[in-house]
Amino acid sequence: MKICIYGAGAIGGYVGVLLAQAGAEVSLIARGAHLEAIKAHGLTLKIGGETKNAKIRATHDPAELPPQDYVICALKAHQAWEVADKIALLCGKNTAVVTMQNGLPWWYFYGFEGQYANRRIESVDPGDRQWQAIGPERVIGCTVYPAAEIESPGVIKHIDGDKFGLGEPTRKVTERVTKLSEMMTRAGLKAPIIPEIRNDIWLKLWGNLCFNPISALTKATLDVVATDPGTRALSRNMMLEAEKIGRRIGVHFRVDVDRRINGAARVGAHRTSMLQDVDKGRPIELDALLTSVQELGKLAEVETPHIDAVLALTQQMGRVAGIYPVFPEEKAAEQDERVD
Helix, strand or coil: CEEEEECCCHHHHHHHHHHHHCCCEEEEECCHHHHHHHHHHCEEEEECCEEEEECCEEECCHHHCCCEEEEEECCCHHHHHHCHHHHHCCEEEEEEEEECCCCCCCCCCCCCCHHHCCCCCCCCCHHHHHHHHCCHHHEEEEEECCEEEEEECCEEEEEECCEEEEECCCCCCCHHHHHHHHHHHHCCCECCECCCHHHHHHHHHHHHHHHHHHHHHHCCCHHHHHHCHHHHHHHHHHHHHHHHHHHHCCCCCCCCHHHHHHHHHHHCCCCCHHHHHHHHCCCCCHHHHHHHHHHHHHHHCCCCHHHHHHHHHHHHHHHHHCCCCCCHHHHHHHHHHHHC
């Protein structure tokens, strides 16, 4: 089984080492010092008190690799959009593309029936770049629950978790998703097939859409955001707005709002990914986590005053810091406006 990990960062590297050691023919797309370290010494994973090392073919250029059985895209949403044409280079007739991004995915309405069938989410896939270059028929949806980090170039440190939910947008249990689940399970991961993968996507998004931007704005850790009366109330109101949107387009929430917030509080003093990105001056993954929800709110005719306010504040914070917007066309448009 040929599997290319496009974006061999923390999560991609973690999965890549385990799949390689389980017998998959793995290749990696990486860049910079991380790529050079992998080429020289292999990719190292520190997990559970052990150190695993895998010699894996790695390159920055997907054109150097043959067509794959699976391409696992482990980039952030805006990065995945930027390289859609390069991902397509790895695709043969039957290649599946596994989307390991947070937030609402670009293919969300593929496989829908009725008024929302094949709708595009402009805030996640401007200009339909991924829809056209990759094609939603290739996609296997994935929810990512583990936490990991790049400790140093070529070295991944696993922190917590081992579950990846898998599901076809069409809700079918196909041969390709079954084989992938079996391979990931052989690698020591939990990879349940979830026919209603959108419900799982929303359950994770439900917390991310409020906790991430609020923590980025306040610098507070997850436990504080979820327990301070003011930020807890704001999070709850944002989640209630999102729940109304989700239910209107057919989502089932298996837990209620307060249980979801309490679960986040129990995680402890965790610095959300958006807070980490702000601190490091990296582009923030705001559109997939929150702008997309606002977009669906307009589509479903649900008012979102709390989401709108937090989104506006986070967008402005990001623009001032130079880490939002992240789509090149948006940056170019802003530059044109300033020139005028």
